[in-house]
Amino acid sequence: KTYNVAILGATGAVGQEMLKILNERKFPIKELHLLASKRSAGKKITVNEKEYIVEETTANSFDNIDIVLGAAENDIAKKYLPIAVEKGAIVVDNSSAYRLDKDVPLIIPEVNPQDIKKHHGIIANPNCATIIALVALQPLHAYAKAKRMVVSTYQAVSGAGVKGIMELQQQLAALAHGKEVEIQTFQHQIAYNLIPQIGSFDENGYSSEEMKMQNEGRKILNSPELAVNCTCVRVPILRSHSESIMVEFEQPIDVEKARELLANAKGVKLVDDPKSNQYPMPLDTTDQDLVYVGRIRKDISTQANALSFWCCGDQVRKGAATNAVQIAELLIEEL
Ligand code: A2P
Numbered sequence: 178k179t180y181n182v183a184i185l186g187a188t189g190a191v192g193q194e195m196l197k198i199l200n201e202r203k204f205p206i207k208e209l210h211l212l213a214s215k216r217s218a219g220k221k222i223t224v225n226e227k228e229y230i231v232e233e234t235t236a237n238s239f240d241n242i243d244i245v246l247g248a249a250e251n252d253i254a255k256k257y258l259p260i261a262v263e264k265g266a267i268v269v270d271n272s273s274a275y276r277l278d279k280d281v282p283l284i285i286p287e288v289n290p291q292d293i294k295k296h297h298g299i300i301a302n303p304n305c306a307t308i309i310a311l312v313a314l315q316p317l318h319a320y321a322k323a324k325r326m327v328v329s330t331y332q333a334v335s336g337a338g339v340k341g342i343m344e345l346q347q348q349l350a351a352l353a354h355g356k357e358v359e360i361q362t363f364q365h366q367i368a369y370n371l372i373p374q375i376g377s378f379d380e381n382g383y384s385s386e387e388m389k390m391q392n393e394g395r396k397i398l399n400s401p402e403l404a405v406n407c408t409c410v411r412v413p414i415l416r417s418h419s420e421s422i423m424v425e426f427e428q429p430i431d432v433e434k435a436r437e438l439l440a441n442a443k444g445v446k447l448v449d450d451p452k453s454n455q456y457p458m459p460l461d462t463t464d465q466d467l468v469y470v471g472r473i474r475k476d477i478s479t480q481a482n483a484l485s486f487w488c489c490g491d492q493v494r495k496g497a498a499t500n501a502v503q504i505a506e507l508l509i510e511e512l
Contacts, residue, residue, distance in 0.1 A: 179207035180509065183242045183266070185257060186249030187211035188220065188231060190339045191271055194498035195246050200225050202502060205509070212238050242266045244508065246501050262298035269300050269504045271497050276301040276393055283396050286503040287444040288315045293507050300504055303397060304389040305496025306330045306409065309418050311397055312468040312495065313488040316442035317435055318398060321426035321482065325404040328390055328422050332375060332409060333459065335416035335493050337362050345413055363411060372411040384409055417459035418492045423476055425483040432473050435484055439470050444495070449473055457489040465491060466499045 182199070186192040192213070199206065211222060211231045218233035232238060234253075239245065239261040247254050247270035254272035261268050275281045282292040283301045288311050293300060303311075314323060334341035340362045348358040348368035358366050365372050376385030391405035412419075440447045448457050449471035457469030468490040476483035490496060 178509070178512075179205045180243040180512075181208045181210070181241055182206050182244045182246065182505075183210040183212055183238060183261075184246045184248060185212045185234060185261075186247065186253065187222070188213040188217045188339075189248050190335055190342065190493055191497040191501075192246075192248035193222075194493045195248055195501060196222070196224050198494070198498050198502045202506070204502060204505065210238065210242065236260050239264045239266055243512075244269070244505055246505065247271055248498070248501075258299060267296070267298055267300070267508055269302060269501045269508070271302040271501055273301075273304065273389065275299050276303065276389075277396065283393060284504050284507070285311055285315075285397055285500060286507055287312050287442075289397050289399070290507055293504065293511070300508070302497065302501045302504060303393045304386070305336055305492045306332060306386065306418050306420065307390050307393045307397070308496050308500055309468050309488060309490035309492075310390065310420050310422060311394060312442075312444045312490070313420075313439070313470045313486065314422070314424060315398075316438040316445065317424065317426070317430060317484070318400075320434070320438055321428040321430035323398070323400070323403060323424050324427050325425040326390075326394070326406070326422060328405065328407040328420055330386075330390075330407065330409045331412045331414070331419040331421075331459075332386075333414040333416045333418055333492050334363075334367060334411065336375070336411070336418070336496075342415060345415065349413075367411060367413050369413065371413075373408065375409040375411055383407070414459050415463070416491060416493050417462045417489050418496060419457070419459050419487065419489040421485070421487055423483060423485045425476075425479070425481045427482070429482045430484065432475055432484065435473050435486070439473070444468060445470055447471065457487060459489050462489040462491050464494070466495045468495060 220231040251274040386409040387407040390407040456471040472487035
């Protein structure tokens with residue numbers, strides 16, 4: 178069986194990667210529609226030697242579509258995805274617009290594939306930093322149940338889309354030629370800098386990105402009590418996020434056991450040989466789908482059952498496009 182698939186936001190960083198991944202994983206496509214704004218209508222995109230023409234998104238774009246992959250911002254998702262559902266499509270959306278809705282499953286295929294059955298037309302793809310953390314955490318959580326996490330993220334500019342990637346590249350080029358940098362996408366210069374703000378701040382001083390780790394993490398792990406303290410930082414890295422994570426577990430778990438579990442976990446590559454300088458780094462996780470985990474050690478600051486580790490993953494792939502295509506693959510197993 179083959180399916181009519183539309184990508185909403187096909188010209189963006191995530192949309193472009195979805196195209197590549199659908200092709201790579203040989204998703205059974207009948208017709209493929211590339212939807213974007215009016216600005217991109219008519220633009221030609223070649224995939225696997227086949228040329229596609231980008232279409233302006235309108236309500237009619239979703240006629241006869243079986244599966245929509247959403248790779249656009251929240252406002253565009255809210256405007257078009259309910260129309261797609263009304264017309265009978267099933268949507269896998271990468272925006273945060275529907276993630277916490279009760280009747281919208283929030284899925285990481287390695288963590289909670291069973292929840293997909295509860296969908297009512299929309300399935301949400303989690304936040305990229307949350308996906309990368311939970312792919313690494315899941316094998317440990319299944320063994321010892323996580324109860325508290327302290328996370329610091331080091332997030333690539335690709336999280337802000339094509340314009341984030343271009344802003345870093347343009348600033349580095351400008352600085353190399355002694356020119357003034359232009360700041361449009363991020364709050365401050367990102368080249369040679371770190372920005373401890375992703376999203377807007379709440380009344381407690383936490384950013385919207387930081388609260389996603391807790392709120393989405395609770396929903397995906399089905400752990401409403403999970404306590405998360407997160408600091409999200411934008412770093413001048415192109416497309417892999419890195420995260421430092423301390424987890425306190427309900428049950429005992431030692432470093433050896435954690436290594437064994439992670440070595441055998443789906444979607445994970447254990448890279449943990451500090452004596453020979455082997456640990457995950459964002460350059461090594463670029464353009465592939467595994468979350469690399471290493472630097473696993475006992476938390477020496479507490480008597481609790483707590484471990485610290487470090488993980489990296491490609492934000493555009495596993496953090497967004499690959500996870501969405503994997504969800505679509507689970508969907509067609511059900512259809
Ligand atoms: P366009 O390239 O035509 O602006 P990114 O997050 O990488 O910037 O990507 C955002 C995606 O959302 C792009 O594909 C962009 O298309 C698309 N988009 C932006 N505005 C609209 C709109 N009004 N209708 C449909 N797609 C849109």
